[in-house]
Amino acid sequence: MNDLKRELDRRVDRLPEEHLREVLDFARSLARKKKPPDGPSVEEEIETIVQKVPDDAWKGVPADGAEEHDHYIYGTPKRNA
Missing domain, CATH: 1.20.5 (Single alpha-helices involved in coiled-coils or other helix-helix interfaces)
Known part of the structure; x- marks a missing residue:
């Protein structure tokens, strides 16, 4: 002791x-009390994954994907069309 x-x-x-x-x-x-994680944060993990994606793969991603996610996921009309 x-x-x-x-x-x-x-x-x-x-x-x-x-x-x-x-x-x-x-x-x-x-x-x-929660102990701090031993590994990288979620944000750091995402950043690591995103950095591995080639630049040309982002060309097909819509610029308004977050704002118009219902349109791209469910096919609803765009809100800001």
Whole structure:
């Protein structure tokens, strides 16, 4: 056991009963916190994939694809036609 854990054990042993619940709740809240991912972020992953696409492959992608996605996916009339 390292020094930090020993000190924590000593201090917890001396706490009054009513404070132990607070310590336990705090320890549980720390355990629930999300840890940062070890690998690259989603944005970094997407950027890596996009960089692998040859420039000429983007020529067929419509410039208004995000704005007019319903048109390209479902065939609805363009909103800004």
